[in-house]
Amino acid sequence: xxxxxxxxxxxxxxxxxxxxxxxxxxxxxxxxxxxxxxxxxxxxxxxxxxxxxxxxxxxxxxxxxxxxxxxxxxxxxxxxxxxxxxxxxxxxxxxxxxxxxxxxxxxxxxxxxxxxxxxxxxxxxxxx
Numbered sequence: 001x002x003x004x005x006x007x008x009x010x011x012x013x014x015x016x017x018x019x020x021x022x023x024x025x026x027x028x029x030x031x032x033x034x035x036x037x038x039x040x041x042x043x044x045x046x047x048x049x050x051x052x053x054x055x056x057x058x059x060x061x062x063x064x065x066x067x068x069x070x071x072x073x074x075x076x077x078x079x080x081x082x083x084x085x086x087x088x089x090x091x092x093x094x095x096x097x098x099x100x101x102x103x104x105x106x107x108x109x110x111x112x113x114x115x116x117x118x119x120x121x122x123x124x125x126x127x128x
Contacts (some may be wrong), residue, residue: 001093005127006053010036011060016112020058023119027127039066042076046081054084056127057109061090061097069101076105087126100110 005028014037021033023091034054036042042059043066046052056077061068068088075081087109088101098109108126113119 004030005055006034008034008036008054008057009040010039010058012038012063013060016060016090019116019119020123023116026116027095027120027124027128038063039068039071040044045128046078046103050080057081057084057086058087059088061088061093069085069097069104070105072104078105085126093123 007024009017011020013103016037021035024031026031029099034045034052036045039059054083058098059068059071059075063071066074068090072086072088073083085107086105087108087110087111088106091112093111099104101109110122110126113122
């Protein structure tokens with residue numbers, strides 16, 4: 001199978017990472033899912049493999065060691081990721097945080113859905 005798009009999911013919750021990848025494979029079985037358990041892990045992975053350029057990056061807002069805003073800031077400083085679409089996602093986002101992450105270069109902000117159908121609809125909107 002030939003893979004097309006690369007997705008990096010940065011989330012400290014393994015179930016959420018699996019939920020995203022399972023849903024992505026339902027939408028498009030040719031995508032590749034990569035994971036980082038938090039912002040520090042993501043930065044280390046991306047600095048350790050300069051060939052790795054995800055098409056889409058999803059960053060959980062609330063993580064230990066490095067939160068979503070800090071992670072977004074670090075990733076947007078990596079020149080090779082300038083074409084990557086980076087989305088912040090969380091269970092809730094207040095308008096002040098919304099403005100802040102958009103100013104820092106987020107492609108968008110997503111509220112975590114509860115069902116696979118809701119997540120599938122959301123991700124299809126993002127990737128299309």
